Amino acid sequence: MQRIKLSNNLSFSRIIQGFWRLTEWNLTPEELVKFIEDRLELGITTYDTAEIYGKGEAEIQLGKALKLKPKLREKMEIVTKTNITVDFSEDIPFGYYDSRYDRIIASCKKSIDHMNCDYIDLYLIHREDPCINFNEVAKALIDLKKMGLVKEIGVSNFDPMKFKCLNKAVGNTLVTNQIEVNPQCFEHFESGMIDYLTYKEIPPMIWSPVSGGLLFTSTEDIYVNSRKVLDTLAKKYNTTVSTMVYAWLMYHPMKAMPIVGSQKIERIKEALDAFDIKLEHIDWFKIYTSSKQKVLR
Ligand SMILES: NC(=O)c1ccc[n+]([C@@H]2O[C@H](COP(=O)([O-])OP(=O)(O)OC[C@H]3O[C@@H](n4cnc5c(N)ncnc54)[C@H](OP(=O)(O)O)[C@@H]3O)[C@@H](O)[C@H]2O)c1
Known part of the structure; x- marks a missing residue:
């Protein structure tokens, strides 16, 4: 660990x-x-x-x-x-x-x-x-x-x-x-909070890493859009959608500490599996833009 x-x-x-x-x-x-x-x-x-x-x-x-x-x-x-x-x-x-x-x-x-x-x-x-x-x-x-x-x-x-x-x-x-922070929540990217914490080397704890479960269950566009991208990436890395999200969070230099809200030990193990994912830089951006709320200029 x-x-x-x-x-x-x-x-x-x-x-x-x-x-x-x-x-x-x-x-x-x-x-x-x-x-x-x-x-x-x-x-x-x-x-x-x-x-x-x-x-x-x-x-x-x-x-x-x-x-x-x-x-x-x-x-x-x-x-x-x-x-x-x-x-x-x-x-x-x-x-x-x-x-x-x-x-x-x-x-x-x-x-x-x-x-x-x-x-x-x-x-x-x-x-x-x-x-x-x-x-x-x-x-x-x-x-x-x-x-x-x-x-x-x-x-x-x-x-x-x-x-x-x-x-x-x-x-x-x-x-x-x-x-x-999750693929649907950008508040702290937008406010500069994540930049500031990264610069000061103050590691953030991350709540609702898989969007409180909505990533898997919601029919709203922002979740459905992300699911499609994450499903494709999960196949590419031979893992699960959750693991891809944890890998995305922990790839960022902020040194995120995700808080898993699940009661199921399997879901904890999915978070741990993220340590073995070598995320490609481009795939970090695919997840960042997956919900279609963010458009890169
Ligand atoms: N500081 C704050 O203001 C704040 C706010 C909210 C939360 N928090 C902290 O952050 C922790 C995590 O938040 P969270 O519980 O929202 O996190 P989360 O891990 O994003 O969501 C957990 C929920 O998602 C469900 N879930 C997970 N994987 C799933 C899957 N593959 N399919 C369907 N459902 C799935 C879980 O159900 P199962 O149990 O059935 O797996 C659980 O109901 C909290 O426990 C709390 O400690 C802090």
Whole structure:
């Protein structure tokens, strides 16, 4: 398994298991222990969750598994996130973001409590809060590090301006930006975020690498178009459509760390197979333009 160094203190398995959908899988704590052990055997040591996943239940389920088998913790890197705020107890029709100091500190302590672990390896500000006070967020993140509650800090879904502002405020210690990239999603290519991370050698974590499954199931043109191109390439490289997408993501010099959202071990193996694909440069562009949203000039 390739590993990616995020700091002197932290490295990740290049392929990460995501737990956004964990509560849909209806796993018992025993089954979740087995789920994690199966992935550890493949070298997948990094696990991504968030305070908000499953309305808070995803972290609790992980905590039950870790309580059952505490030794698992030392073999894993745990990533979790804060700032999406929904009051589930009342029927508030929308969520909002709360990145204020007290909220971040309390939320981190709650996540640690829910997950039955003493610390979080990487703590992320989940979304691009339009009402963010960078210096206040920075103070919270730095304090959490000082308290030994988090090893490293980062962000998710940030645009280049927000990333630069917060990174400056924390003394250039953000170790990642977790962003959506797939053959249908170009937001971070277009914003310059990917260029900036590549230049700064800050490796991004990539969410929804296979477009949340829509790449395989949707009848919308952007997915159907990509599927056709990826099917042809999969035949050329004697592999699967998924493997082609992971190979495409990891070919780019940004040093992407894809987060696989599937519950199926076969789909994890498809991501690992991408390490053996020697993607031709021209084929990277065939995938980039496959949905027909992007036209090269
Ligand atoms: N930071 C953020 O804002 C953010 C947002 C979203 C997600 N995330 C993180 O990123 C992780 C991955 O996101 P994701 O779950 O959207 O990723 P994904 O891996 O692109 O999508 C996973 C979904 O696709 C389905 N799928 C995969 N391969 C398939 C195939 N060959 N045929 C049909 N369906 C297929 C899976 O179903 P099966 O389980 O049946 O395989 C699953 O429902 C999440 O778990 C979370 O940790 C972060």
